[in-house]
Amino acid sequence: MRQLFxxxxxxxxxxxxxxxxxxxxxxxxxxxxxxxxAGYISYVQQRQxxxxxxxxxxxxxxxxxxxxxxxxxxxxxxxxxxxxxxxxFDFGLDSYTGTSVYLEAHFQHExxxxxxxxxxxxxxxxxxxxxxxxxxxxxxxxxxxxFASFTRERExxxxxxxxxxGISLRTLxxxxxxxxxxxxxxxxxxxxVGILIISAAGIQQATxxxxxxxxxxxxxxxxxxxxxFIAFSVWVSLHSSTGRNALLxxxxxxxxxxxxxxxxxxxxxxxxxxxxxxxxxxxxxxxxKLKGLDGKTPRSVRIVNLEKEYLEKYGVxxxxxxxFNFEGVRMQEGEEYGNKIYDHHVEKLxxxxxxxxxxxxxxxxxxxxxxxxxxSMALSGxxxxxxxxxxxxxxxxxxxxxxxxxxxxxxxxxxGEFYGYKAGNDLWQKIENFTYQTPATLxxxxxxxxxxxxxxxxxxxxxxxxNSSNRKIKPTNG
Amino acid sequence: xxxxxxxxIRYEWKAFIRNKFQLFLLAVTFTFGLYAIYxxxxxxxxxxxxxxxxxxxEQEEFSLYKTSFREERETLGxxxxxxxxxxxxxxxxxxxxxxxxxxxxxxxxxxxxRDLFRYYYRLTGMSLYYQLxxxxxxxxxxxxxxxxxxxxxxxYLFPLLIIAFCYGLFSSEKENGTLSLLQIQAVSIRKIILVxxxxxxxxxxxxxxxxSLIGQLTSGSPVKNENMAPAIxxxxxxxxxxxxxxxxxxxxxxxxxxxxxxxxxxxxxWLLLLIVIPAVLNVIVTVKYPLSxxxxxxxxxxxxxxxxxxxxxxxxxxxxxxxxxxxxxxxERLMENNMLPKAYAAFTSLKDIHSRExxxxxxxxxxxxxxxxxxxxWLSPAVNMQEVLARIAKTDLNIFLHFQEALADFHRDITDxxxxxxxxxxxxxxxxxxxxxxxxxxxxxxxxxTIYLGLSKIGFAAxxxxxxxxxxxxxGNK
Numbered sequence: 006m007r008q009l010f011x012x013x014x015x016x017x018x019x020x021x022x023x024x025x026x027x028x029x030x031x032x033x034x035x036x037x038x039x040x041x042x043a044g045y046i047s048y049v050q051q052r053q054x055x056x057x058x059x060x061x062x063x064x065x066x067x068x069x070x071x072x073x074x075x076x077x078x079x080x081x082x083x084x085x086x087x088x089x090x091x092x093x094f095d096f097g098l099d100s101y102t103g104t105s106v107y108l109e110a111h112f113q114h115e116x117x118x119x120x121x122x123x124x125x126x127x128x129x130x131x132x133x134x135x136x137x138x139x140x141x142x143x144x145x146x147x148x149x150x151x152f153a154s155f156t157r158e159r160e161x162x163x164x165x166x167x168x169x170x171g172i173s174l175r176t177l178x179x180x181x182x183x184x185x186x187x188x189x190x191x192x193x194x195x196x197x198v199g200i201l202i203i204s205a206a207g208i209q210q211a212t213x214x215x216x217x218x219x220x221x222x223x224x225x226x227x228x229x230x231x232x233x234f235i236a237f238s239v240w241v242s243l244h245s246s247t248g249r250n251a252l253l254x255x256x257x258x259x260x261x262x263x264x265x266x267x268x269x270x271x272x273x274x275x276x277x278x279x280x281x282x283x284x285x286x287x288x289x290x291x292x293x294k295l296k297g298l299d300g301k302t303p304r305s306v307r308i309v310n311l312e313k314e315y316l317e318k319y320g321v322x323x324x325x326x327x328x329f330n331f332e333g334v335r336m337q338e339g340e341e342y343g344n345k346i347y348d349h350h351v352e353k354l355x356x357x358x359x360x361x362x363x364x365x366x367x368x369x370x371x372x373x374x375x376x377x378x379x380x381s382m383a384l385s386g387x388x389x390x391x392x393x394x395x396x397x398x399x400x401x402x403x404x405x406x407x408x409x410x411x412x413x414x415x416x417x418x419x420x421g422e423f424y425g426y427k428a429g430n431d432l433w434q435k436i437e438n439f440t441y442q443t444p445a446t447l448x449x450x451x452x453x454x455x456x457x458x459x460x461x462x463x464x465x466x467x468x469x470x471x472n473s474s475n476r477k478i479k480p481t482n483g
Numbered sequence: 484x485x486x487x488x489x490x491x492i493r494y495e496w497k498a499f500i501r502n503k504f505q506l507f508l509l510a511v512t513f514t515f516g517l518y519a520i521y522x523x524x525x526x527x528x529x530x531x532x533x534x535x536x537x538x539x540x541e542q543e544e545f546s547l548y549k550t551s552f553r554e555e556r557e558t559l560g561x562x563x564x565x566x567x568x569x570x571x572x573x574x575x576x577x578x579x580x581x582x583x584x585x586x587x588x589x590x591x592x593x594x595x596x597r598d599l600f601r602y603y604y605r606l607t608g609m610s611l612y613y614q615l616x617x618x619x620x621x622x623x624x625x626x627x628x629x630x631x632x633x634x635x636x637x638x639y640l641f642p643l644l645i646i647a648f649c650y651g652l653f654s655s656e657k658e659n660g661t662l663s664l665l666q667i668q669a670v671s672i673r674k675i676i677l678v679x680x681x682x683x684x685x686x687x688x689x690x691x692x693x694x695s696l697i698g699q700l701t702s703g704s705p706v707k708n709e710n711m712a713p714a715i716x717x718x719x720x721x722x723x724x725x726x727x728x729x730x731x732x733x734x735x736x737x738x739x740x741x742x743x744x745x746x747x748x749x750x751x752x753w754l755l756l757l758i759v760i761p762a763v764l765n766v767i768v769t770v771k772y773p774l775s776x777x778x779x780x781x782x783x784x785x786x787x788x789x790x791x792x793x794x795x796x797x798x799x800x801x802x803x804x805x806x807x808x809x810x811x812x813x814x815e816r817l818m819e820n821n822m823l824p825k826a827y828a829a830f831t832s833l834k835d836i837h838s839r840e841x842x843x844x845x846x847x848x849x850x851x852x853x854x855x856x857x858x859x860x861w862l863s864p865a866v867n868m869q870e871v872l873a874r875i876a877k878t879d880l881n882i883f884l885h886f887q888e889a890l891a892d893f894h895r896d897i898t899d900x901x902x903x904x905x906x907x908x909x910x911x912x913x914x915x916x917x918x919x920x921x922x923x924x925x926x927x928x929x930x931x932x933t934i935y936l937g938l939s940k941i942g943f944a945a946x947x948x949x950x951x952x953x954x955x956x957x958x959g960n961k
Contacts, residue, residue, distance in 0.1 A: 025747060036759065043766040047773070054775035062781070076787075083780050101599075101623035105780040117616045117783065118776035119599065121626070124768070125853045125880045126595050126873045127866050129629045130761030132769070137762060145754060149747050249651070249658070249742040256750055260643060265515075268635070271628030272522050282533045283620045284605075358622050365624075389624055 008172050012180025029146050030192050037196045040135045044093035055085045071427040074410035081109035084399050084439050089213040089386035095136035097387025108403040113347050136381050139227050141263050144234045148255040151238035154181045156248040185235045213443045219384045229460050230377045236467045262374045270368050274361035293346045311338050325420050333415025340407050366455045376459035386443045390452050394444050406436050487670050491678045512644050516636045516694035523591035523632035541581050552913040569911050572824035575608035575901035582893050582922040584886045587877040588703025588710055593634035595878025608901045610831040611894045612782040633698045634872040638865055642728045648683045649732035650745040652676055673956045688725040695721050713875045723942045724868045730948035737952035760863040772852045782838045797826035804829030811906040820908045864941040871937040885927050896920035
């Protein structure tokens, strides 16, 4: 135990003597601080605008005056994608998903405005977020810190001395891993405290209910990830003849994992599973609406069928005799048929998204960076699943709104008088304000099975590597 | 050539072809380059296909209108088509024109923002802003990952290759014990290092040029008139950028530190220039110029006249519009014929007039951001290089901002064409179809100035780094 303590202390002292390492550590710390600060500011800015505009649109809806319900359904309203408090930690897809959508009868509009469109092409280099610092930059610091951990001892002959004094290689390895973990912890702890404070301050946020669990899991996966890198770097150093080789191997791995692989996978997925263009997508929906999903029942036939069905059901000869406005029923029926068509096509679209993203999910088994990237976005509520979940809720809200308008029209207006009937504020009030809550963490995580398995596997792999290599190490050069 | 230099080169060549690892690195980079070219071309080809499809759709639409003038009108459908073709009251919001931003031949080499922005729009005479903000379908995960195109290989991977080849130029002699042998030769160490440096400079720049040439020849002949200047600029950019990284490496090597130190410093510089600086700038610009598209969302709302039966309201709207567009006043029966279509046309145009300021303000903010970031391009030659390549391939943000402006002008042409007929109570004649509005993308002013200014900044940085290294190298041997 005392030996372990000495080793840890010695490593830390050595590291603090290296100006390069210390300055890199300071830079990392500064970047983390800047990332957190900027993330917070932009979170507050965005949140304010979104809340404000959302309220404004709500008032517009409520105060739209007396009008026919169907015209109100076309007047519609807007929904804006809320920022989760954890998005200040990991921006995730927030810059690339649309931010607002217009809700009206008959049409499903797609989300508009991707924030990345408001930037120059430099945005493609990435934005500084705490997640970027921890996922991309911290591993590099670890590499610089640990690549020489054994090669230096070996090159200067101290490894032989150490081992001859009866220190086991295992103690030596653990000592070094502990030392580097402590140093990294030293850099990261102010940041962890910072994020805890900010999250605690925003803990009542309705959008993302289980913040405490999410923050804890975030801390856990980043802890595992960084520990993996430390252990891996030490292991490579243990097996390299010179520091130069160890460094080269580690840097190559880093570039491959962090830079090359994610981009290549995304591009391959794009080549394997192509998305339709918006024009095609819309044209198909339009075609199905015109000719029917089976291609054989055009709109006119559908209306005649519906009429017949209702006349038979109520035992009357004409739609005028129905106890409600058939026009409202017909509209709702058209709406529902349209929804069915939309669901059919959007499901196909989501399947393509899913297939595309599954590629990098599977690849995360081989690349812990991908695993952490995906999990971190998921826990911050800035991932694809949360976005699709949000989209689904918004569409549900739109349907509810249109349904209520059509129902009111069917109940309160008469057939043929069309726009004569006017509803007012009472009806508008019946549409509740839109609120959104992200899926619970425990519901979300099963989507990320691969990523969790990946981290576990890598953890196991590192343990196995250390256990099997302890005996084979030669203390001398070459 | 000096005999000694010849010997040096010969030995370097021998060392080079014997080093399997280095050859492997070159081969890998070359393969990645070929893949990048292929990927870029497939992306842009898909865009070309979409463009062809929509152009054909437009032609079909208009040929339908034209034939309706010539043929006998028997069915109701034919009658309707002819109404849409000849009556401005229908035509103004039915006739759709595509404004297309066709890809430059070299867009496949630097996709830039082309995957993020829309490159085609279908415009009718209806409110411009109602038609402007819909996005193309895209997987946000892949948008975030970015494109693996040739510009990525050149900007990200070539510097790594250069680092891998150069970091040991001096230190490896020292570490292998050959330094003292070299020092007793008649040739100065600086000269030896310089020759070896130049050897790799030519080799790797040659590889980059080879890839660029392959890319250019397969994407569109460089001797074609419109490709000549971009092709030359691209080649020049590649050379300057490679020289910059070689210059930087020369500076690092001239410090005469260990290989590990060089590798860490070089990797650190790479990280700084390619990840840290752009990421920090991006987040600063987001905070400094906060922009929320939420304010624009409202413009996409589909609104109409309060009450279509109210003649007074229609009259008022038309009168207000005429006050803005006095030339449309022409007809004596302005307020009698086609009241409702006129009122609607007036209504949507007024809406545009009222929202123009808001949209212009927003676009100005985006341009401001763009201007702010480009002021800091000198901080990172990598960012600069990417911007230069995107500008050469016409895929940068600026092009899309101009496209938006051109869209507004085009929309103006469309409304002029239809409104002069609608408000002057004139039908659309067959011969009018030879004078239909057509989209023109005006040339972007100052494009080449920006490109060469950017290049000269990279060149300047290259010279500074090299000269510093050259001076440093001279100071005797430690």
